[in-house]
Amino acid sequence: MDEISLELDDIQSGALFERPSPYVGVYLLLSIRDGRDGRELVRRLHRLLASAGEASEAGETSLTVAFTYHGLKALGVPEESLDSFAPEFRQGMAARAEILGDVGESGPDHWEKPLGSADVHVAISVLAPDEDRLRAVADRARRAHAELPGIELIWRQDCYQLATGRTSFGFKDGIGQPAVEGSGRPATDSREPPLKAGEILLGYPDETGELAPMPFPEVLGRNGTYVVFRKLHTKVAAYRSYLRSRAHSRAEENLLGAKMVGRWQSGAPLALAPERDDPELGSDPLRNNDFAYGDDPRGFKCPVGAHARRANPRDALDQEGSVDVRLHRMIRRGTSYGPALPDGVLEDDGAERGIMFVFAGAHLKRQFEFVKTQWLNDGIFIGAPLEADPLVGPHGEAGTFTIPQRPIRRRLQDLPPFVVTRGGEYCFAPSLSALRWLADLQPDDPATQRGSR
Amino acid sequence: MTTSDVSAPKPGLSVGPTSEFSLFFRVKPGEAASLRQALHALQETPGYRPGDYGMAIQTIHEARFVLFDDDTRLAFITSFDGPWDAYMEDFFTSGPTLALFDVIFSHVEGYDGLPDLAAVRSFVLGAEQSAAAYARNYGGTVKEIRKAQRVNSAFQEVLDHPQAAEILEHPAMQPLLDEAAD
Numbered sequence: 001m002d003e004i005s006l007e008l009d010d011i012q013s014g015a016l017f018e019r020p021s022p023y024v025g026v027y028l029l030l031s032i033r034d035g036r037d038g039r040e041l042v043r044r045l046h047r048l049l050a051s052a053g054e055a056s057e058a059g060e061t062s063l064t065v066a067f068t069y070h071g072l073k074a075l076g077v078p079e080e081s082l083d084s085f086a087p088e089f090r091q092g093m094a095a096r097a098e099i100l101g102d103v104g105e106s107g108p109d110h111w112e113k114p115l116g117s118a119d120v121h122v123a124i125s126v127l128a129p130d131e132d133r134l135r136a137v138a139d140r141a142r143r144a145h146a147e148l149p150g151i152e153l154i155w156r157q158d159c160y161q162l163a164t165g166r167t168s169f170g171f172k173d174g175i176g177q178p179a180v181e182g183s184g185r186p187a188t189d190s191r192e193p194p195l196k197a198g199e200i201l202l203g204y205p206d207e208t209g210e211l212a213p214m215p216f217p218e219v220l221g222r223n224g225t226y227v228v229f230r231k232l233h234t235k236v237a238a239y240r241s242y243l244r245s246r247a248h249s250r251a252e253e254n255l256l257g258a259k260m261v262g263r264w265q266s267g268a269p270l271a272l273a274p275e276r277d278d279p280e281l282g283s284d285p286l287r288n289n290d291f292a293y294g295d296d297p298r299g300f301k302c303p304v305g306a307h308a309r310r311a312n313p314r315d316a317l318d319q320e321g322s323v324d325v326r327l328h329r330m331i332r333r334g335t336s337y338g339p340a341l342p343d344g345v346l347e348d349d350g351a352e353r354g355i356m357f358v359f360a361g362a363h364l365k366r367q368f369e370f371v372k373t374q375w376l377n378d379g380i381f382i383g384a385p386l387e388a389d390p391l392v393g394p395h396g397e398a399g400t401f402t403i404p405q406r407p408i409r410r411r412l413q414d415l416p417p418f419v420v421t422r423g424g425e426y427c428f429a430p431s432l433s434a435l436r437w438l439a440d441l442q443p444d445d446p447a448t449q450r451g452s453r
Numbered sequence: 454m455t456t457s458d459v460s461a462p463k464p465g466l467s468v469g470p471t472s473e474f475s476l477f478f479r480v481k482p483g484e485a486a487s488l489r490q491a492l493h494a495l496q497e498t499p500g501y502r503p504g505d506y507g508m509a510i511q512t513i514h515e516a517r518f519v520l521f522d523d524d525t526r527l528a529f530i531t532s533f534d535g536p537w538d539a540y541m542e543d544f545f546t547s548g549p550t551l552a553l554f555d556v557i558f559s560h561v562e563g564y565d566g567l568p569d570l571a572a573v574r575s576f577v578l579g580a581e582q583s584a585a586a587y588a589r590n591y592g593g594t595v596k597e598i599r600k601a602q603r604v605n606s607a608f609q610e611v612l613d614h615p616q617a618a619e620i621l622e623h624p625a626m627q628p629l630l631d632e633a634a635d
Contacts, residue, residue: 208542208570321510321550322533324543366542373539380535381512383596385470 004197004204006182010223010431011201012049014064014125015360016183018174019333022161024134025127027229027356028141029114032074032121034150035443039075041122041151043439044144048137050432061128061137065435066227066427068092071121076443077220084215088364089226089426092116096426100369101377101394106421112231114154115423123229123427125358127335157231159335159356167336168234168353169391169418170257172267172282176289176312178329188289191315195329201225202362207326212362215428220438223431228359228368230424232392236341237348239391239418244346246412256412259403260390262308269308274301294318299404304382307391310375317381328375330367331360354422364426392419464537464578466587470594471514473587474537476529476580478561485524488560492518495553510550512595518557527561534594545574608632 019025032038045065067075069090072082088096094108094116102108108116124141128134145151167173179187179194182204187194198206202214203222214221240253247253254277258264264273266282271291273281281287293309293316296302302309309316317323338353361367374380377394379387388394390401390412399415430438465472480488495501495518500508508516514532521528533540544550551567554577558564563579565572593601611617612633621630 209568210571320512321508322512322540322543327542366539370539374535378535380470380594383594383600385594385597 004182006197006201006204007223007431008183010433012064012225012429012431014062014127015225015227015333015429016180016200016331017062017185018177019062019127019335020060020129021174022165023127023129023335024131024160025125025158025335026134026138027155027157027159028122028124028153029120029155030122030124030145031114031119031152031154032071032150033152034148035074035076037148037150038071038121039439039441041145041148042075042435045124045141046432046435046439048140048144049435061126061133063137063141064125064227064429066123066429067438068120068123068425068427070118072428072438074121075438076441077438078443081216081220084221085428086213086226086364088369089428091426092118093228093230093424093426096369100372101388102421103394105417106394108423111421111423112155115231115425119154120425123227123425125229127333157337157356159337162336162340164340166265167355168236168338168340169239169261170265171261171263172265173334174332175263175267175285176308177331180331188285189314190290191292192326195326198362199326199329199367200331200361206362207324217437220430220434222434224434225360225362225429226364226368227427227429228357228364228424229427230357231337231422232355232357233352233420233422234354235348235416235418235420236353237346238416240341241346242416242418256403259303259306260401260412262302262306270302270306271296300406303401303403305379305384305387305390305401307376307389310382310389311371313375320381323381327363327366328370329361330371333358333360354419357424360429390415393417464581464583465533466584467536468587468589469592470534471532471589472535472537473584474531474533475582475584476577477582478527478529478558478563478580480520480525480527481560481562484560485520488527488557489520489524491556491560492520495557509553510544514595514598527557529557532589534596541574541578545570545577 030041032041049063049065069082069085069092082090093100094111097103097108114120126134126138126141128137145153162168164170165172177188178192179185180200181194181197196207197204198212202212202224203218204211206212243253243256247256254265258270258277263269264277264282266277266279267288268278268282269288269291271293272278272287292314293302297316298304304316312329313325317325335356335358336354337356339351341349341351341353359368376389376392379385384402387401388399390399393399395415395417398413401412401415403410403412465474499505512534516529516531519528519530520526551573555567558576559566564576567573591598608629611620614620617633620626621633
């Protein structure tokens with residue numbers, strides 16, 4: 001296999017490497033009221049990103065800048081160039097909501113404003129190991145936009161790792177990332193060779209041997225990646241109450257929770273620790289992602305419908321002859337927001353808490369949308385069309401979840417939704433040279449000049 | 454808001470979890486006989502031998518190749534669990550389908566052959582025609598049907614036990630007893 005060489009000094013490393021742990025961070029959404037100020041903003045952000053130097057180490061402070069379709073339009077990107085982006089990106093997440101299962105309470109009508117609207121133009125994320133380092137970079141990002149009258153800050157979301165180091169549901173997360181060729185990071189799953197760089201970055205061959213469809217001009221597309229962010233509210237009290245109502249003991253609650261997730265709270269995978277949690281395994285990055293499902297086709301250790309097995313079936317579908325799991329991998333950089341619900345509390349305290357889900361990849365449709373629609377929202381692929389992901393599935397009506405066990409399988413009934421979509425967007429995180437190209441745009445369309453000084 | 458206007462067309466009608474998929478090709482002049490031969494050879498391979506019930510793609514219910522119009526045209530018709538468009542890349546870039554189709558397609562017009570996968574993909578999509586009407590007589594996926602067959606066969610085994618009637622007497626067994634009489 002030829003090791004590809006990535007132009008790491010041109011790539012926004014925030015999209016490529018995992019977040020620090022612990023972490024604090026902030027997500028900002030900006031609206032461009034004036035194209036010229038927009039391009040000045042891009043120039044300043046480019047300087048910020050460039051001064052960060054070569055792709056920083058994992059665990060360092062990272063700044064990521066991405067644009068929505070409407071954002072690129074507001075910057076004056078020419079029409080034929082806009083048209084060359086992926087159709088899903090051009091439509092935006094709100095237009096894809098029905099396909100994605102974002103309906104009812106999760107539907108765009110109920111989204112937090114301004115998420116899903118055409119006002120969302122620029123998305124900035126800053127993730128740092130601590131408050132001081134966050135502030136240092138966030139202040140510079142703020143200065144980049146605050147003094148530009150044509151730029152408006154329209155949304156802000158703070159995030160931080162909970163004291164437990166786990167998600168609001170109580171699970172260690174961020175495990176199971178694929179390695180990417182040329183990134184210099186080794187794979188943690190010994191059975192999964194690093195993904196072709198073109199699965200994550202535009203301009204490189206992907207797993208099919210082709211280049212992912214890339215927007216033009218090449219300087220705009222190459223070394224960029226699509227980014228999806230979704231604010232997902234977690235109904236922690238409902239989740240805990242549900243487990244309590246179905247279990248006779250704390251141990252059984254933990255077991256049911258683990259069966260739903262596919263991992264114990266410590267992160268230990270059921271495939272390796274089917275009977276009880278193994279915190280040492282869970283915290284060992286060399287072991288907690290190094291497993292397969294091939295010896296457990298019926299799901300006695302890890303249910304075939306468990307969240308982690310759905311999101312990454314590994315070798316479980318190898319016999320199907322119709323699926324190549326390597327076409328459906330992604331970089332995830334989720335973070336938590338909101339306070340923890342104190343241990344043992346079963347009543348909803350009304351607090352906003354949850355997950356900022358962040359995806360990075362070269363293929364919105366066959367990566368993010370495929371996994372969401374075929375593997376998480378649906379059960380056709382596991383022979384259970386009526387079952388969705390027990391944790392994040394959109395259980396419009398009450399859902400079911402089957403836990404294979406001898407002598408008789410257990411079936412959880414009346415699963416309510418535990419996750420509600422608060423909104424999100426499809427973005428594009430361009431390379432540093434593309435940012436320069438965007439900053440230097442000189443749109444001749446008078447419409448984009450309107451209001452400029 | 455419509456979502457179909459800019460995304461790729463969604464091939465095939467669906468009934469429940471299953472969608473139909475049909476491809477129509479023109480046979481290269483003079484290649485009808487060799488195509489027929491290739492299809493006969495296909496019929497002899499594991500999975501396509503009558504009674505094998507084990508095609509390489511586990512998620513299709515059945516598949517047929519039909520030569521028609523005096524062997525000038527070829528149809529490939531199947532039913533698949535899941536939406537075809539979601540799996541298009543998987544089908545035509547990996548797995549057993551590609552090698553099998555490569556042999557057949559080499560006899561039809563417009564096929565330039567491997568390894569240009571993008572060309573193969575657009576060639577296949579260009580040959581796809583959605584059904585004008587589509588119905589199914591059962592609702593399950595291949596996986597569910599196979600499970601149902603295993604369960605029925607196990608049930609018949611239980612009924613053949615000398616004490617079957619006694620075993621099924623428990624009130625909880627009533628739904629099974631209802632199915633036991635014929």
